[in-house]
Amino acid sequence: MKYDFNSIEKKWQKFWQDNKTYHADLTGIDKKLYCLVMFLYPSADRLHIGHWYNFGPTDTWARFKLMNGFDVFEPMGYDAFGLPAENYAIKTGVHPQDSTDRNINDIREQLKTMGAMYDFDHEVDTSKPEYYKWTQWVFLQLYKKGLAYRANAPVNWCPKDQTVLANEQVIDGICERCGTPVIRKSMTQWFFKITAYADQLLDGLDRIDWPERTRLMQRNWIGRSEGVEIEFELVATGEMEERTEVRGQRQDARIRVFTTRPDTLFGATYMVLAPEHPLVQSITTDELKSKVNEYVEFVAHENEIERTSTTKEKTGVPTGAFAINPINGEKIPVWIADYVLATYGTGAVMAVPAHDERDFEFATKYNLPIRIVVQPKDGRLTEPLDAAFVDEGIGMSSGKFTGLESKKVWEGITSELEKLGTGRRKVNYRIRDWLLSRQRYWGAPIPIVHCNSCGEVPVPEKELPVLLPYDVEFKPTGESPLARSESFVNVKCARCGKPAKRDVDTMDTFVDSSWYFLRYLTPHLDNAPFDADLVSKWLPVDKYVGGAEHATMHLLYARFIIKALKDAGYLNFDEPFQSLVHQGTITNQGAKMSKSRGNVVNPDQFVQKYGADTFRMFLMFMGPYNEGGDWSDKGITGVFRFLNRVHDLFQSETGDRREGTANKIADLNKVEQEIYRKLNQMIKKVTEDTEDFRFNTAIAGMMEFVNFYEDVLSKANAERSSDVPAGMIEQVKVVNEHDRVRNDLRNLVLKNLNILLAPFAPHLAEELNEMRGGLPSIFKRERWAKYDPEAIAEESATIVVQVNGKIRSKITVPVDSDDDHVRQLATSEDNVKKYLEGKNIVRAVVVKNRLVNFVVK
RNA sequence: GCCGAGAUGGCGGAACUGGUAGACGCACUGGACUCAAAAUCCAGCGAGGCUUAACCCCUCGUGCGGGUUCGAUUCCCGCUCUCGGCACCA
Incomplete structure (x- = not known):
């Protein structure tokens, strides 16, 4: 008989709602625990497997902590601005605000069926003015600190979405959202100066409990490198001299380069500027002018994929100009080439082909000289080289630095240059400033006004929010949709009162999600973005759970915004997420689930068929939480069967419910002692595994115990009723099975099993608790089970007996038996004797409670 | 190309600091119950061999090749493949 999960789950969801079981009391707490999942990005879809996989297990962990005496805050909300809603609107004509509201209402109902501890009074919705008012406030704080600025810059432009993208949103030259190749465009855009926090963002990584690979990704993304900026004088040709004299800007006739390898400076045989470098025009000689212009033009038309492809052959042209190597006075040619990036360092490099792979490739192609200035410590390079030698070694052909180790050469040349x-x-x-403006409608307007007389004027805080107008034509044209809303654009300058125009861009949704966890505490507070007092009590977030795909985006941005707000004096901490866990990705047939691939699996069918408890528990049982895996519903029946067996076990308990002295091991008979021991072993395992997000093995531990326990009960009974015909055992069992095991021990078993199961299958656990005569809610009434360390120890150990490392026998001895005694016993085993006969025992390794290994010859 | 993670039965996966490989679950096979099926329960379940009446017993086996060790899924060296990240960052 299957348990009626349907009515049980409805019943307890209603109970929780009616009794506000999960109402968060944020004041008067003594052991706070802020458990956060990355909030929902509500597209037109309903909840999918990925949401369940993120939220369900995290809720299990939160409930586990709650039962362990923590005051747990586990909120849920909606990252509601963004392109999906807007694109949906463009396709269907349904206004983003309407579709978003509707979706959120649907999703909220779905969330309730999951059986999580969300307090829906604490929801946030980033698209509501009461929220984005404060997103705008955050922008203004950064603006005040000089961390928000507008600049003309080459940007990533998606021709399909008709908007600018951040670097992080461009994957292999393709728009992350729609898959269109991105093009480069020069535009005036808003930036946050995240680069100013590069070092702090690096340092903070050492103080937080995050997965190593995520911290590594952030480190690589920030890409700090220490080097030297070196100036190369240009050789004054006749025409150039004329130019520089006319302009009186002789100091401009130098090329600055950045290098991490000043120790190879003697090997610099040419220089390369990025085609976009500002000096290109002024240094190019007349005869090469047309070639250079042609090349610059050619590069400008390469798209992002072509430009950044590492497999593409490098191209370039000489400018006709020469520069002087400051260390040896040598005259070297200046080229421009597409392999030098305008956006990194100074946009120019010194080329050392012998010791840099890229320079080597380029020099080989264009027959530029290659000079060895570093020799490996062992072996010797001979010309011509067939590859660049990029490692450190011993300097050669490097003047007075010849013969020194690379590190010494590095220091020596650097000091010399500094002296000169x-x-x-x-x-x-490597990290660039955060480009945050978007030429789209569905986002928080940037609270800036452009005035002809005053320039950029921030909207005064008391005038926030700058409301997003509802009635706007949002079909993309490349211009911000807000530009076409007369009533929105035309305002009076807050400074001079003259007519001015609002900034028509909206903010990247990553701004919205960079501070939402502060707002959860007081989502409706209207005179401040957050309650400073509560924030100082509850933040930082103790456990943050979400996908690893946010490693270099959301997780980096949020850290930056928090640091900036701290420096602005609003916060007393600078790392928002103390501990981070990534759930793995659930794929389908090896591919990420997505609507466009048409491989999305709908969780609802499983919830209907097996119930929410089974479904969320199955997701945890599938494998290690941080590994995810390919979706298969194979095995969900195993979890369902387990819950049914547990339910039946509780149902068959009709006897006395009192607890007694069953926790005194001395009072128990042999079978009872075994039960008591296994019970405590289970408690230990489930406790430790759940704490560490190892849900799969925690569940296996419960299953193992229930298997054992049912087995003991039915065996005890079978012995008793051995005179009963075989087919009758089932019926007799129901009547007699408990007679062998003390009633109070059985109660103890059920009580603990009930508690351990509660975070995993919350609905069923409430029901079982009620069946046992407990008062609801189990999450409020019961504390987590404690194991008795004394009871865990086994009485006997199975010792493996090996001869030359091969297992020949097993013996059972009391725990901690004397080594000599065990060795004696081992030698007397028949199958061991066989292998010892006629041989010399060279050595006998005895590992207590584990094995004996005889080494024989 | 560089950085990181991984590879264990038919499948998902266990295995503490080197010490019984395959916990737990699925699938499968046989049996019980049933008119039958489903559900449930019991038993078996890495490959091969020897016995085969059965218990035993033996050999091989954690991606591939070496090594360290009394003993290696676990540690070291060299490969192959898969996944994730970065991708001319000077």
């Missing part, structure tokens, strides 16, 4: 005033130590970062 042509070089200085410098740190460069």
Whole structure:
């Protein structure tokens, strides 16, 4: 008979709602625990397996902590701005606000069927003015600190979505959202100066409990590198001299490069500027002008994929100009080439083909000289090289630095340059400033007004929010949709009162999600973004659970915004997420589930067929939580059967419910002692595994115990009723099975099993608790089970007997038996004797409670 | 190309600091119950061999090749493949 999960789950969901069981009392707490999942990005879809996989197990963990005496805050909300809603609107004509509201209402109902501890009074919705008012406030705080600025920059432009994308949203030159190749465009855009926090963002990584690979990804993304900026004088040709004199800007006639390998400076045989480098026009000689212009034009038309492809052959042209190597006065040619990026360092490099792979490739192609200035410590390079030698070694052909180790050469040349005033130590970062403006409708408007007389004027805080107008034509044209809303655009300048125009861009949704966890505490507070007092009590987040795909986006942005707000004096902590866990990805037939692939699996069918408890528990049982895996519903019946067996076990308990002295091991008979021991072993295992998000083995532990326990009960009974015909055992069992095991021990077993199961199958656990005569809610009434360390120890141990490392026998001895005694016993085993006969025992390894290994010859 | 993670039965996966490989579950096979099926329960279940009446017993086996060790899924060296990240960052 299957348990009626349907009515049980409905019953307890109603109970929880009616009794506000999960109402969060945020004040008067003594052991706070902020358990957060990455909030929902509500597209037009309903909840999918991925949401369940993220939320269900996390809720199990939160309930586990709650039962362990923590004051747990586990909120849920909606990252409701963004492209999916807007694209949906463009396709169907349904306004994003309407579709978003409707979706959220649907999703909320679905969330309730999951059986999580969300307090829906604490929801946030980033698309509501009461929320984005404060997103705008966050922008203004950064603006005040000089961390938000507008600049003209080459940006990633998606021709399909008709908007600018952040670097992180461009994957292999393709728009992350729609798959269209991205093009480069020069536009005036808003940036957050995240680069100013590069070092702090790096340092903070050492203080937080995050997966190593995520911290590594952030480190690589920030890409700090220490090197030297070196100036190369240009050789004054006749025409150039004329130019520089006319402009009186002789200091401009230098090329600055950044290098991490000043130790190879003697090997610099040419220089390369990015085609976009500002000096290109002024240094190019007349005869090469047309070639250079042609090339610059050619590069400008390469798209992002072509430009950044590492497999593509490098191209370039000479400018006709020459520069002077400051360390040896050598005259070397200046080229421009597409392998040098305008956006990193100074946009120019010194080329050392012998010791840099890219330079080597380029020099080989264009027949530029290759000079060895570093020799490996062992072996010797001979010309011509067939590959660049990029490792450290011993300097050669490097003047007075010849013969020194690379590190010494590095220091020596750097000091020399510093003395000459042509070089200085410098740190460069790979990370770029955060481009946050979007030419789209469905986002938080940027609270800036452009005034002809005053320039950029921030909207005064008391005038927030800058409301997003409802009635706007949002079909994409490349211009911000808000630009076409007269009533929105035209305002009076807050400073001078003259007519001015609002900024028409909206913010990247990653701004919305960079501070939402502060707002959860007081989602409706209207005179401040958050309650400083509560925030200082509850933050940082103790456990944050979400996908690893946010490693270099959301997780980095949020850290930056929190650091900036701290420096602005609003927060007293600077790392928002103390501990981070990534759930794995659930794929389908090896591919990520997505609507476009048409391989999305709908969780509802499983909830209908097996119930929410079974479904969420199955997701946890599938495998290690942080590994995810390919979806298969094979095996869900195993979990369902387990819950049914547990239910039946509780149902068959009709006897006395009192608890007694069953926890005194001395009072128990042999069988009872075994039960008591296994019970405590289970408690230990489930406790430790659940704490560490090892849900799969925790569940296996419960299953193992129930298997054992049912077995003991039915065996005890079978012995008793051995005179009963075989077919009758089932019926007799129901009547007699408990007679052998003390009643109070059985109660103890059920009580503990009930508690351990509760975080995993919350609905069923409430029901079982009620069946046992307990008062609801079990989550409020019961504390987590404690195991008795004394009871865990086994009485006997199975010792493996090996001869030359091969298992020949097993013996059972009391725990901690004397080594000599065990060795004696082992030698007397028949199958062991066989292998010892006629041989010399060279050595006998005895590992207590584990094995004996005889080494014989 | 670089960085990181991984590879264990038919399948998902267990295995503490080196010490019984395959926990738990699925699938499968046989049996019980049933008119029958489903459900449930019991038993078996890495490959091969020897006995085969059965218990035993033996050999091989954790991606591939080496090594360290009394003993290696676990540690070291060299490969192959899969997944994730980065991708001319000077």
